[in-house]
Amino acid sequence: MNAIASSLRCARALPALLLACAATPTFAAETTVAVKAARMVDVRNGALIDNAVVLITGDRITAAGSKLAIPAGAKVIDLGNKTLLPGLIDAHTHITGSPEDAGYGIIAKSIPRITLQGAKNALVTLRAGFTTIRDVGSDGYADIGLRDAINDGDVPGPRILASGPPLGITGGHCDDTMHAPEYKSSALGVADGADEAMKVTRRNIKYGADVIKICATGGVLSFGDDPRTSQYTLEELKAIIGDAHRLGRKTAAHAHGGDGIKLAVLAGVDSIEHGSYIDEEGIKLMKEHRTYLVPTLYLGDWLIDNAEAIKLPKPLLEKAKVVLPLARVNIGKAIKAGVPIAFGTDAAVYPHGLNAREFAVLVKLGMTPAQAIRTATVNAADLLGWSDKVGSIEAGKYADLIAVDGDPLKDVRTLEQVQWVMKGGAVVQ
Known part of the structure; x- marks a missing residue:
């Protein structure tokens, strides 16, 4: 009994002891x-x-x-x-994704599973020299949870600015187009109309989004849409972007097609992602508004070469074979015209850790190595609003x-x- 009583006394004293220790300042000088x-x-x-x-x-x-x-x-x-x-900056990643997710494989993955996949990808990305990334789309706020885990020291990884679920229209690029109709599946970020789009923008911010990602046009790795066509209207884009800016968040628009690019720029978006079909009018607008273009070009080589290995559905491969080669031609024109460029890769469409292969493509399109390096340092830092923290x-x-x-x-x-x-x-x- 004496031993038990002694143990109880120690247990009662422990909280006070811990509190006293926590309150005692340490003065160890930083080396x-x-x-x-x-x-x-x-x-x-x-x-x-x-x-x-x-x-x-x-x-x-x-x-x-x-x-x-x-x-x-x-x-x-x-x-x-x-x-x-x-440390390098990648302004367009999907840190919780993998190449196999481009097909039907994503249907079998739960949010906990993709979050753990993201932890693995985060370390690979950091070891590849990318100490800061912007994640522009992850299911279930998994990228936000991963960001917080890294910030708390639970897992290693780069600094992350996270978007959470991207906003998109019903049946658009950022909706769930893999399931059959009877499943009535819809992506978390789907929002139709200005009022609903503002609500989802605010919800993403409520749950910790650093940046708001918008799908302004159709895409390549989605069924039933055309990358050349706009999806959100100017009114809807203004509602999303205006609210995000008012609440202190930047915005990024997935936009392949010319009209979608122009509408997003006119609505005040901070960056255009991909820009595959950018034309002279779009180039002119982006220069006038100082809107960053985040090209994602190396993925065109990897995706087409590895489509069979990752079981990419045939309709998506056919779109990729048309869109991705054209993107290099059009983005080359944008680079030569002086559109501001920030570095991005779309890592997850190809394996994380290969991000730096994007540099050689930028040089092929007319940049000097120094200019290409700037896209992933001072330019990307400026786009993220982190020029006082990273990039040089x-x-x-x-x-x-x-x-x-x-x-x-x-x-x-x-x-x-x-x-x-x-x-x-x-x-x-």
Whole structure:
């Protein structure tokens, strides 16, 4: 009995003891970390800085430059002959998805299953050098849950700005077109009419959306729609985008077709995703409104080559064979005309971790390697509204760094083989 009484006394005392410990401040000084490398890319100017040193305290950069003095007692990470860059940004991912989900396979996957799939994909993406992503569409708010788990330190992954379920019309690209009619299945983000669209916008924000994703046109990986046709009206788009902006969220419009692109730009959208059929009028409007274009081009190579392996339904493959090659021609014109470009991949249509293969396609379409790198750093940071946090190696920003062999300003494909990653001052690999 004495042992039991003693145990009970300890149990009663434990909450008070824990509370006392929690209230006791700690004063351990944060150690300065110095990252050294043979060179560093100045992404703003497209130049190399030799003998690079980046000083970090906590999760932030405190100084960066050539031959900086390293404070006494600093922990030094010497990367030798490698080249440092800021952590890369992918502004168009579906982190909880996989290529097999492009067909009927998605029907068998529950929300818990795709969330766990997303956790795996998040680590793969981070190790590939993408320390920040914008996720533009996930069922059941799974991307928002994953974002929060990463922020809380439960699982490793990049910083995520998440949209939750994308908004779309009944039977449109962002509706559930895989089920037969008798199942009466409809996607969570379906909203018809301005009032309903505003309600769903507000609901997404209620449940934690950082950005509002809108399906403004038909798509490739959906049944019964045409990528060339608009789906939402100008009135509906204005309702969604106006409400999102008023509530402090940016907006992104899936838009392949010309009319859908123009309507979304006129309604004030922040970015056009894909832009496959963009024409001269659309290019002119996007330049006038400074609307970002987020092309997703490498997927055209991977999807068509691997359609059989992932059991892509024939109608979707036939659309892909028409739309995706045309996209390169039209987006090449937009790049040459000076439309603002931010980096995006549509990762999930092809395997996560291959995101950097997009760079070589941008260079093929006329960008220099420096311009292509800017799309995934300062440009993407600007689009996300995070220019004060990420996108360059500068004092005050998160210590998100990557290192590669060679010179990415000469060969952008070096970014496909990232050798070292740091996120928020912590080494990932």
